[in-house]
Amino acid sequence: SRRRHTRLQGDWSSDVCHLVCDEKQQISSEALEACRIAVNKHLTNTVGKDAYHIRVRVHPFHVIRANKMLSCAGADRLSSGMRHSYGKPIGVAARVDIGQILLSVRAKDAAEPNVVEAIRRGKFKFAGRQKILKSLKWGFTKYPRAEYVRLRKSGELSADGNIVKVHNRHGLLENNALYLAGQE
Numbered sequence: 742s743r744r745r746h747t748r749l750q751g752d753w754s755s756d757v758c759h760l761v762c763d764e765k766q767q768i769s770s771e772a773l774e775a776c777r778i779a780v781n782k783h784l785t786n787t788v789g790k791d792a793y794h795i796r797v798r799v800h801p802f803h804v805i806r807a808n809k810m811l812s813c814a815g816a817d818r819l820s821s822g823m824r825h826s827y828g829k830p831i832g833v834a835a836r837v838d839i840g841q842i843l844l845s846v847r848a849k850d851a852a853e854p855n856v857v858e859a860i861r862r863g864k865f866k867f868a869g870r871q872k873i874l875k876s877l878k879w880g881f882t883k884y885p886r887a888e889y890v891r892l893r894k895s896g897e898l899s900a901d902g903n904i905v906k907v908h909n910r911h912g913l914l915e916n917n918a919l920y921l922a923g924q925e
Contacts, residue, residue, distance in 0.1 A: 752893070752900050753849075754794065755879050755886060758856045760844040760863065763870035767834040768843070770801040776844060776863040783859035784846070793848040793856065794903060796881065799835040807831045843871065847880050896922045 760776075762768075777797055784793045806828035810820060837843065844863065846856050857873055864871050879889035882905050884898075889905075892898040898905045914920045 753880075754847045755889075756850045756853050756856070757845055757847045757876035757878060757880060758853070758860055759798075759842045759874045759876060760860050761872045761874050762837045762841050762843055763839060763872055765838055766869050767803065767805070767836050768799065768801070768867055769805075769832055769834045771832070772866050772868075773797060773799065773801060773835065773843075776866040779866060780844065780846065780859045780863040783862050784848070784852075784855060787855040787859070788848060788852040792852060793846055794881075796845045796847075798842045798845055799837055801833040801835040803834045803836050804830050805832050805834050843867075845876075845881065 777795065780795055784795075808823075808826045808828040844860065846860060848856050853875070857875075860873050864873070877885055879886050881903070882889060884892060884905075889898070893905075897908055899908065900906075908917070910917070
């Protein structure tokens, strides 16, 4: 099935590395795609096709336009200069701030050097400065590693596809997973 990559369990990988932007800039959709392809290619060759999960965290919503100018002989007679200079769309870009995460990759702890190298290769597709940071969280969740393990053992978290589901103490008792597991 083609959807197996998105259905990998949340417990499957604990290590996450981020590519973080260090400048306020615009990154074109072509550069984002080139970075994704470079990271994907390196990780496929080193850790295997099903052993990682890439998430591109920025989206190119900003439309870039250009006011096309004539460059032939006598162009000054034909063109209107800056009059009505709203340009034609030529592409889209993502506007990013300092400290914004561009790309995240999760994999097993053993694959961390390969993930860092793949992100380093993807960095070359962007202008400006970027940093590679290792996350202290478990996978793409919001929980630190030790807390995640504790919550999974207590039954408050359960794997739900590539994320985790939080079982809080609201609702009917017969629907409550913690109650059914004998935790309450």
